[in-house]
Amino acid sequence: MTTRRKYAVIVFLCLLAIFVLLAAPFVGMKITPLSAIYDPVGSGKEAEIFWMIRVPRVCISFLAGAALAISGMAFQALFMNALATPFTLGVASGASLGAALYIRFGLPAVLLGLSGIAVSAFVGAILSVLLVYGLSRLRGGFSTATMLLAGVAVSFFFSSINLFTQYLSDFTQTFRIIRWLMGGLEVVGYGTVLNLLPFAAVGSLIVLYLTHELNLLTTGEEMAASRGVDVLFVRRILFFGTSLMVGGVVAVCGPIGFVGLMSPHICRLIIGADHRVLTPATLLFGGIFLTVCDTFARTVIAPAEIPVGVISALLGGPFFLWLLVRRSEGTVL
Amino acid sequence: MKIVYEVNGLSCDIDGRKILRDVSFTVGEGEYLSVIGPNGAGKTTLIKCMGRIMRGGTGTIKILGRPLAEYSSRELAKRVSYVPQADGRLFPFTVSEFVLMGRYPYLSPFTAVGPGDRKAAEKALETVGMGEFSHRPLNTLSGGERQKVFIAAALVQEAGIMLLDEPTTFLDPRHSGDIMGILYRLNRGSGATIVSVTHDINNAALYGHRVIALREGSVAYDGSPGGIMDSEVLSRVFGKEFLFTEHPQTGKRIVVPEAI
Numbered sequence: 001m002t003t004r005r006k007y008a009v010i011v012f013l014c015l016l017a018i019f020v021l022l023a024a025p026f027v028g029m030k031i032t033p034l035s036a037i038y039d040p041v042g043s044g045k046e047a048e049i050f051w052m053i054r055v056p057r058v059c060i061s062f063l064a065g066a067a068l069a070i071s072g073m074a075f076q077a078l079f080m081n082a083l084a085t086p087f088t089l090g091v092a093s094g095a096s097l098g099a100a101l102y103i104r105f106g107l108p109a110v111l112l113g114l115s116g117i118a119v120s121a122f123v124g125a126i127l128s129v130l131l132v133y134g135l136s137r138l139r140g141g142f143s144t145a146t147m148l149l150a151g152v153a154v155s156f157f158f159s160s161i162n163l164f165t166q167y168l169s170d171f172t173q174t175f176r177i178i179r180w181l182m183g184g185l186e187v188v189g190y191g192t193v194l195n196l197l198p199f200a201a202v203g204s205l206i207v208l209y210l211t212h213e214l215n216l217l218t219t220g221e222e223m224a225a226s227r228g229v230d231v232l233f234v235r236r237i238l239f240f241g242t243s244l245m246v247g248g249v250v251a252v253c254g255p256i257g258f259v260g261l262m263s264p265h266i267c268r269l270i271i272g273a274d275h276r277v278l279t280p281a282t283l284l285f286g287g288i289f290l291t292v293c294d295t296f297a298r299t300v301i302a303p304a305e306i307p308v309g310v311i312s313a314l315l316g317g318p319f320f321l322w323l324l325v326r327r328s329e330g331t332v333l
Numbered sequence: 334m335k336i337v338y339e340v341n342g343l344s345c346d347i348d349g350r351k352i353l354r355d356v357s358f359t360v361g362e363g364e365y366l367s368v369i370g371p372n373g374a375g376k377t378t379l380i381k382c383m384g385r386i387m388r389g390g391t392g393t394i395k396i397l398g399r400p401l402a403e404y405s406s407r408e409l410a411k412r413v414s415y416v417p418q419a420d421g422r423l424f425p426f427t428v429s430e431f432v433l434m435g436r437y438p439y440l441s442p443f444t445a446v447g448p449g450d451r452k453a454a455e456k457a458l459e460t461v462g463m464g465e466f467s468h469r470p471l472n473t474l475s476g477g478e479r480q481k482v483f484i485a486a487a488l489v490q491e492a493g494i495m496l497l498d499e500p501t502t503f504l505d506p507r508h509s510g511d512i513m514g515i516l517y518r519l520n521r522g523s524g525a526t527i528v529s530v531t532h533d534i535n536n537a538a539l540y541g542h543r544v545i546a547l548r549e550g551s552v553a554y555d556g557s558p559g560g561i562m563d564s565e566v567l568s569r570v571f572g573k574e575f576l577f578t579e580h581p582q583t584g585k586r587i588v589v590p591e592a593i
Contacts, residue, residue, distance in 0.1 A: 222415075226386055226417070228410025228490075272425070
């Protein structure tokens with residue numbers, strides 16, 4: 001694909017993102033008439049639903065989708081592994097354990113003005129990140145192989161504690177834990193959006209800043225080092241930047257599957273593997289994808305909702321299989 | 334001759350096993366140094382330590398009189414380039430994308446690759462005779478073509494010193510000959526300093542100004558290419574007897590395989 005066409009794809013994704021961001025809040029159980037948003041006082045309830053529920057929700061889904069997609073892309077490059085996801089290093093299981101413990105022990109609903117369950121999940125995510133980092137450091141250096149193993153081990157460990165917590169919980173608690181694990185984007189007002197924004201922005205900027213380095217890491221660490229990349233530094237800053245971002249997202253939305261795995265792959269198929277264009281494309285695509293999924297999730301069986309994690313995984317599962325079958329022998333990513 | 338590389342008392346352990354023991358030598362500017370030795374003698378480790386692809390080890394390495402540790406990653410990449418052993422991994426990039434990545438030490442974040450960089454990449458691909466392949470995906474190339482592209486990718490770094498790890502292993506005679514020709518021209522024509530690890534004793538001696546032989550992590554021979562073609566020296570290095578004959582063009586001694 002020529003450079004010109006790659007930029008055309010990015011411009012198209014930008015326009016699509018704007019369209020989706022503008023259109024999605026109008027879609028719901030009832031289509032909000034345009035008049036409602038101009039005349040908030042006159043149309044009362046409809047305007048309130050639009051401004052306080054749908055708009056923040058669309059913002060959250062776009063932010064979360066973009067953040068997960070870009071982290072997935074960074075991890076795939078970092079580990080030179082097509083199956084890496086933002087959750088590969090145990091962030092999701094840490095957050096899930098935090099949420100499960102919170103529900104089991106019925107901690108206060110609001111902590112420091114933030115949603116208690118989100119704070120608890122975030123603490124779990126940070127703990128898992130630090131644990132993985134500590135374990136990787138133990139065995140000298142900070143190699144990606146050790147990191148992967150540590151991530152998987154921490155994931156399993158936290159998941160088993162999570163299961164044990166569920167086993168000890170009553171029916172209502174177990175239901176709430178499982179419901180949380182499916183992921184959801186129910187928010188009211190802009191507090192959550194503003195909490196998530198700094199994580200998503202800082203993490204995305206770090207990844208956007210390191211696009212040359214990501215390209216070189218894809219060709220192998222030795223190659224990257226010989227081209228002048230400070231591999232240890234880049235790996236560390238990517239690890240912490242994206243983990244914090246993912247931790248923030250998971251704390252708010254739960255472990256939403258597959259956005260982080262699929263979006264980078266789809267974009268790579270469309271636009272190629274050059275991270276200088278792949279990164280913005282993946283960011284936009286992830287945001288668009290999750291927003292569209294969530295719009296489906298809250299309209300298909302309205303007034304009830306399908307958890308967005310279920311929808312994105314339903315779309316993601318078959319794609320994942322297709323990817324496995326299609327992947328040509330020996331090709332990395 | 335100006336000294337560009339100074340390796341002094343280099344020792345290196347990997348997982349408790351001694352790979353290099355007290356290795357010392359120097360490389361002069363414009364020199365072509367061949368490093369030979371049996372499998373597991375520490376050749377690859379040596380070249381990785383020299384390029385700081387691998388960290389750790391004791392002893393000092395100086396490049397142009399300055400300790401290796403003082404170089405930033407980018408500074409080092411402007412002085413020394415490295416062509417790794419072919420490991421069969423394929424990358425999802427086109428030839429020109431891949432070669433352009435070699436310009437990394439000259440780029441800052443967010444800067445797009447400029448026309449100067451493109452020119453450098455084109456020139457490097459021309460040098461290795463791969464000018465027409467620039468839009469081909471890397472994973473459609475043969476092993477020999479791929480190796481030429483890797484050399485071009487090292488060339489765009491515009492470093493005066495090039496380290497190569499077994500550049501001709503796994504290649505057919507034609508591509509192997511092409512690669513040796515490219516290295517010879519780079520060295521004798523453009524004055525590049527070359528340190529090349531190889532299993533091919535004949536190539537090492539025919540193209541190098543100097544040959545170093547490693548055995549069990551120590552320098553077993555350091556001297557002229559002529560001197561290595563000695564049955565006592567070679568059997569000490571490889572633990573095996575060799576047969577020699579004369580090169581039909583140059584009259585230099587070369588090794589030949591035994592008939593069974």
